[in-house]
Amino acid sequence: MLETIKLSKTFKEKKAVDEIDMYLDEGESVGLLGPNGAGKSTTISMISSLLKPSSGDVKLNGLSTIKNPSEIRKVLGVVPQEIALYEELSAYENLKFFGKIYKVKKDILEERIQEVLEMVGLKERQKELVKTFSGGMKRRVNIAAALLHKPKILILDEPTVGIDPQSRNHILETVKKLNEETGMTILYTSHYMEEVEQLCNRVYIMDHGRVVASGSKQELLSILSTEDTIQVQLSKKSDALLEAIKGMAAVRQVEDTNHGIRVISKKGSNILADLVHAAENVGTQITHFQMEDPSLEDVFLHLTGKTLRD
Amino acid sequence: MGSFLKKDLLIFWRDRKEVLIALLLPIVLIVVLNTALSGMFSKDGDSIDIQVGIVEEDQALEGFEQFAESLNNLGIDEAEKEAILSQASSINPSEMLNSFFNNPEIKQVLTTRVVSEAEALELVEEGELHAFVIIPEEFTYKVLSSIILGEEVDVALSIQAEEQSTELSTLQNMMNDFIESINLEFALGSIAEGENQEPKLPQGGIEVIEGVETFSFTQYITIAMSTLFALFMAQTLAVKTVTEKRERVFNRIILTGSNPFHYLMGKTLSTFILSWLQIMFTITITQLLFDVFPDKSLEFWLGLLLVITAFALTVAGLTALFTSITLNVTDTNAASGILTLVIMSIAVVGGNFTPIQILPTFLQRIGEWTPNGMSLTVLLEWIQLSNPGNLVIPIVILLGYFLVFLVLGMAIFPGRGRN
Incomplete structure (x- = not known):
């Protein structure tokens, strides 16, 4: 339905996006993950x-949209990262204005406004000025404005940044419903791995302007199928222990976590005994350890060398 | 386009601080400045005392005789000759001029004395006289020949002075009005008599001085503040675009596939409506408070309305241009700064802060061509002369500005949002 072909963008000397190939099939929900500055926006x-x-090019149903953007604009709903609304207008007035300029027919506009307000759970507060809303409510109106013209593809750029858990859940539920019940194609970018895991069938991982991995959750997890992840808790933290573990042949990555350390090692290398010895040698003890199944977060860390919040 | 217009008007209306500033601040400034600074201006014409010398080189009686003799050479019969002489005897150009100077209303502002040319020169040099009027030799004969016989003659009243002054400008305008009224009188007489040729009182040779400050300070400050705040309206509406851009609302508008022309026209029309209302509100309130334009005719108010409408359109055109500039500049703060700089510059040279006459000549020339300067000048002239002919060209130029600004704004509007 929608694909990018070697899509690149250079600002002055800096390559922000570097030959990205992506595709979205009709009805899919696709996640776009990446740390700040990865080039997602x-x-x-x-x-x-x-x-x-x-x-490069962006193609909609095989036709380039670069020279003629009007075609893609008709089928696209975009929820920007920023609150793209008039603060001095009410939620209803904002939706009415955007509905009109989206050329939603006059006789169905009212009904459509009420539909999207219902969808985002703000029907009761539609007459209030946007500037009086909480961050979460503003983000919900922000989504509603992108749905007025019933787009076939909805792009959401980090729609849950800085909002309360209740609004966040509401937004996630709304997006899930749109995808599952109306068949709307979704492209969802986020810092939050769990959101992408919850919503998306496929994921693209971006770093430094490039797609470093893509596929379904299982496909991505299989990247780490040759590795074991061990979460270790210590009686006291020790930099010397970290250095000692890094020096072990079977260890591929060590990360200092809040509760201890996370060790990624070659699958089946059985390094537990070595870890216990190493801890004793530097004067600390392992109080707890757990073998973990790899998560997308681990995949991300493995691919980019940093966490999503970096 | 209606959606954009409604949205812009609604957003402006919701910003109560902005509304109060737009409506009340000009009035407050007019009240304060009028109270504090009105003494700087000569208040209306009645405080002016113009000292004028009359140098009479014409001999009216000899001129009449010379005219009578000239009739002999025309080969007309006695009856017709008698009729012409009878008509000529009722016209005494020098006497008409004297009557004009002795008119009680004119005497309130004009003091005349008959002097020789040498004396006049000396008195002007000493500052005793502001100017002197020379009634040249054969003035009576030539005026009669021109009016009655329609002959081409070379004669002119001339005004001479040492230097340019308000008094001199006022005198020149009074003389022009006198000559125009005489021409009109004879023209009407001529039509009544069924003649084809329109008689003309010869004129010319008057020292050319433009711009007469016979308006009051209250009138000046009312128009200056009204037009100044209308200019600010252009900035206010364009700066809303900065907010739309910063908050990505503009991107959302682009994504709806709306015609950029509609967006721009929404800004343009809303500015036109708001600036027009703002000027009218300011003028209406100051009129009620100070009776700024006393005893003015309906024609005067209609002329004022026309110029204000043309100016409000120009301001609207400026908004279109400013909006496109704002959208093209990456740094929104820089965009806002540029607009302020432009507005303040044209306000200064256009005479919104001080009368244009006190600026250096080259700035005056520039200022007269700014939309606000042109509107201010034409409205002040309208207050003094109420000559509808004076309104036409400035209004056409203001409408031209509107079209140029709008077309420029459309030309540089950043198309589909891509960059």
């Missing part, structure tokens, strides 16, 4: 026709 801006690519 730039990619979304190019896909949604707000930003002209330096090279």
Whole structure:
């Protein structure tokens, strides 16, 4: 349905997006993961026709949208990271304005406004000015405004940043419903791995402007199928222990966590005894350990060398 | 386009601070400045005392005789000659001029004395006289020949002065009005008599001084503040675009596939409506408070309305241009700064802070061509002269500005949002 072909964007000397190939099939829910500065928002801006690519193409049903963006705009709903609403207008007035300029027919506009307000759970507060809303409520109206024209593809750029858990859950439920009940194609970017895991069938992982991995959750997890993840808790933390573990041949990655350390090692290397010895040698003790199944977070760490919040 | 217009008007209306500033601040400033600074201006014409010398080189009686003799050479019969002479005897150009100077209303502002040219020159040099009017030799004969016989003659009243002054400008305008009224009188007489040729009182040779400050300070400050705050309205509406851009609302608008022209026209029309209402509100309230334009005719108010409408359109055009500039500049704070700089610059040279006449000549020339300067000048002239002919060209130019600004704004509007 929608694909990018070697999509690139260079700002002055800096390559923000570097030859990205992505696709979205109809009805899919696809996640786009990446740390800050990975190029996610730039990619979304190019896909949604707000930003002209330096090279490459964006195709909708096989037709390039670069020279003629109007086609993609008709079928696209974009929820930007920022609250793109008029604060001095009420939720209803905002939706009415955007509905009109989306050319939603006059006779169904009212009904459509009430539908999207119902969807985001703000029907009762539609007459209030947006500036009086909480961050979560604003984000919900932000989503509602992108749904007025019943888009076939919905792009959400970190729609849950900085909001309360209740609004966050509401947004996630809404997106899930849109995808499952109306068949709307979703492209969802987030810092939150669990959101992407919950919502998306497939994931693209971006870093430094490039797609470093893609696939379904299982496909991505299989990247770590040759590794074991061990979560270790210690009686006291020790830098010397970290160094000692890094020096072990079977160990691929060591991460200092809040509760101890996380060790990723070659699958079946059985390094537990070595870890206990190493701890004793530096004057600490292992109080608890757990073999973990790898998560997408582990995959992300493995691929980019940093966590999503970095 | 209606959606954009409604949205812009609603957003402006919801910002109560902005509304109060737009409506009340000009009035407050007019009240304060009028109270504090009105003494700086000569208040209306009645405080002016213009000292004028009359240098009479014409001999009216000899001129009449010379005219009578000239009739002999025309080969007309006695009856017709008698009729012409009878008509000529009722016209005494020098006497008409004297009557004009001795008119009680004119005497309130004009003091005349008959002097020789040498004396006049000396008195002007000493500052005793502001100017002197020379009634040249054969003035009576030539005026009669021109009016009655329609002959081409070379004669002119001339005004001479040492230097440019308000008094001199006022005198020139009074003389122009006198000559125009005489021409009109003879033209009407001519039509009544069924003649084809329109008689003309010869004129010319008057020292050319433009711009007469016979308006009051209250009138000046009312118009200056009204037009100044209308300019600010252009900035206010354009700066809303900065907010729309910063908060990504503009991107959302682009994504709806709306015609950029509709967006721009929404801004343009809302500015037109708001600036027009703002000027009218300011003028209406100051009129009620100070009776700024006393005893003015309906024609005067209609002329004022026309100029204000044309100016409000120009301001709207400026908003279109400012909006496009704002959208093209990456740094929104820089965009806001540029707009302020432009507005303040044209406000200064256009005479919104001080009368344009006190600026250096080159700035005056520039200022007269700014939309606000042009509107201010034409409205002040309208207050003094109420000559509808004076309104036409400035209004056409203001409408031209509107179109140019709008077209420029459309030309540089950042298309589909891609960059």
